[in-house]
Amino acid sequence: MFQKGLKDVVAVHTKIASVDGEKGELRYRGVLVGNLISSHSFEEIAYFMWHGRLPGGNEQRIMKEKMIAGRLLPQHITAIIDAFPNDMPLMDAMRTTISAYAHANFNEQTIEDQAIMLTAALPVIIARHYRNQQEKPIVEANPALSHTANYLWVLTGVIPNEVQIEALETYLKLTMEHGLNASTFAARVTISTESDLTSAVTSAIGTMKGPLHGGAPSAVIELLEEIKAPENIRPVIEKKMKDGERIMGFGHRIYKTEDPRSIVLRDTCIDMAGKDDWLDLATVAEKEIITLLDIYKPGRKLYTNVEYYAAAIMRSIDMPPALFTPTFSAARIVGWTAHAIEQLSDNTIFRPQSVYTGEWVD
Numbered sequence: 001m002f003q004k005g006l007k008d009v010v011a012v013h014t015k016i017a018s019v020d021g022e023k024g025e026l027r028y029r030g031v032l033v034g035n036l037i038s039s040h041s042f043e044e045i046a047y048f049m050w051h052g053r054l055p056g057g058n059e060q061r062i063m064k065e066k067m068i069a070g071r072l073l074p075q076h077i078t079a080i081i082d083a084f085p086n087d088m089p090l091m092d093a094m095r096t097t098i099s100a101y102a103h104a105n106f107n108e109q110t111i112e113d114q115a116i117m118l119t120a121a122l123p124v125i126i127a128r129h130y131r132n133q134q135e136k137p138i139v140e141a142n143p144a145l146s147h148t149a150n151y152l153w154v155l156t157g158v159i160p161n162e163v164q165i166e167a168l169e170t171y172l173k174l175t176m177e178h179g180l181n182a183s184t185f186a187a188r189v190t191i192s193t194e195s196d197l198t199s200a201v202t203s204a205i206g207t208m209k210g211p212l213h214g215g216a217p218s219a220v221i222e223l224l225e226e227i228k229a230p231e232n233i234r235p236v237i238e239k240k241m242k243d244g245e246r247i248m249g250f251g252h253r254i255y256k257t258e259d260p261r262s263i264v265l266r267d268t269c270i271d272m273a274g275k276d277d278w279l280d281l282a283t284v285a286e287k288e289i290i291t292l293l294d295i296y297k298p299g300r301k302l303y304t305n306v307e308y309y310a311a312a313i314m315r316s317i318d319m320p321p322a323l324f325t326p327t328f329s330a331a332r333i334v335g336w337t338a339h340a341i342e343q344l345s346d347n348t349i350f351r352p353q354s355v356y357t358g359e360w361v362d
Contacts, residue, residue, distance in 0.1 A: 002355060011350070012180055012188065016049060016338050019179040024257035028177060034264045037173040042147050043067055045173055046119060049338040050112055066113065070120025071141035071150060073128070076100065081125060086133045090326045091209040093129040094122065095202055102198040111344065114197045115337035120147070122333055126326045127154035148172060151330065152317065160317075163275050167313045168327075170268045174261040174306065175328055177335030183207040183214075184332075184339050189350045191340040204336040205329060214325040219248035220311030221321070224281060233288040241296040247289060249308030251300075258303040265309030282312035 003009050018027045026033045028045065029052060036045060040054065047055045047063050055063050073081075080100050084093050098118065106114065124141055131138055131154075139157040142150055148169040152160035160168075180188075186207040191200040208214040227236050240247060266286065269279040286304055293302045314324060 006352070011185070012343075014180070014339070014342060015052065016335070016342060017177045017179055019254060021254040022257070024260050026178065026260045033174060033260060034267075037170065037264065040173075042169055042172055042176075045176065046116075046334045049177060049334050050115055050341060063116070066116045067120040067147060068141075068143045070117040071124050071143075073121060073124055076103075077121075077125070078128065081128045082132065084129060084132070086135070088129070090126060090129060090133075090322060091205060091214070091329070094125055094326060094329065095205040095209070097125050097129075098122070098205060099198055099202045102196055106198070107196060111197055111337075111341055115334075115341065118197070118201055118337065119333050122330045123147070123151035124154055126323070126330060127151065130155065130323065130326075151327075155319075155323070163272055164317045167268060167272065167276075167279070168317055170265060171310055171313050172327075172331040174264055175310075175331040177332070177338065181213065182210075184335055187336040188339050188343045191343050192347055192349045194344075194347070194349075197337060197340055200340045201333060201336055204332075208325065208329050208332065214328055217249070217307040217311035217314065217324060218321040220308050221315050223248050224278065224285065224312065224315065227281065227285055230281065230284050230288075233285050234292065237289055237292050238296075241292065247293065247302075249311065250289065250293060250302045250304055257301070259305045261306040262304040262309050265306065265313065266304070269309060269312060276316045278312050278316040282309060 015029060017029070018025070020026075028036055028049060036048070040048070043063055044054055044060065047059070077097060077100060081093065081097055084096075101114075101118065101121075106117070109117070128138055136157075139154045142153050145153055145159075146165070146169075149160055149165050152158075152164060152168065178184075183204040187200040187204040190203040191197070223236075227233055237247065266283065269283050272279050273283070274280065286308065290302075290304070293300065310324075314327075319327065
């Protein structure tokens with residue numbers, strides 16, 4: 001059987017996550033993602049993805065220590081980042097830097113410890129190159145801050161407030177895993193050759209870089225900026241409908257009902273009502289846009305996807321579009337490494353067949 005792009009072909013049995021498009025469910029290791037992220041930190045859920053259980057008291061302390069240690073980039077890594085030209089795109093800088101972690105001391109660690117180090121390091125790598133691009137002084141990691149808070153700190157040099165931390169952390173936890181997407185598949189294919197974890201993550205970053213996968217919710221930000229205020233929602237959306245324009249942030253290739261990630265992000269925005277104008281506008285606009293979509297596109301069942309509220313959250317914390325896909329990657333690295341660990345636990349190299357369709361020359 002031939003399926004172009006391997007669409008709907010089952011290639012992996014996994015215990016890491018399940019995506020049910022019909023029910024609109026995303027589960028991490030069997031637990032509904034909304035239930036899991038409401039009571040656990042990014043670090044705890046990352047541990048859960050790697051080990052299949054939440055960390056106990058001592059495990060949690062050790063995990064925190066290792067994450068903090070991972071933020072301290074080795075000297076050869078900082079030298080590589082600082083040598084990049086400022087016009088080098090962030091995703092390219094990330095890919096090259098991560099590949100440089102493959103050295104003896106790193107490779108001697110367990111694969112779980114490697115996963116911790118790469119996950120802890122990636123936000124600092126992103127921030128260092130980004131600040132070099134902006135010709136701003138480097139901000140060193142702060143061991144007193146959580147993983148998410150430290151990311152905002154090293155990006156801006158300003159201690160983030162609780163609203164910013166909660167908004168970004170919710171996004172990071174919701175996007176750390178989403179089944180056998182293109183970048184996760186790339187990571188599993190690479191590690192299936194019994195290559196190393198840095199190669200698997202490098203493959204995943206190279207895949208995430210493509211606009212058909214990583215993309216960015218910039219178009220949703222443009223939509224919200226065009227709307228500006230609640231009274232403009234209907235006229236702006238009706239004009240786009242009449243002009244045949246797509247309303248960005250609505251509809252999903254997998255989910256046939258509401259994207260469960262967008263539901264959690266929406267709830268986060270609602271909980272922050274009155275604390276941020278952008279989050280308030282997004283929640284009001286969503287209701288009006290859904291109503292108009294039902295009128296202008298009856299039967300299509302177009303629901304809000306994760307990019308809609310991701311855009312609102314990114315805008316609320318003043319994160320520029322250049323950082324959207326890198327930030328997405330800083331979350332998804334947990335899923336990439338979890339899948340790599342699982343692949344090696346019962347490994348078979350990926351080797352699908354191809355069918356020759358060219359000419360025969362005798």
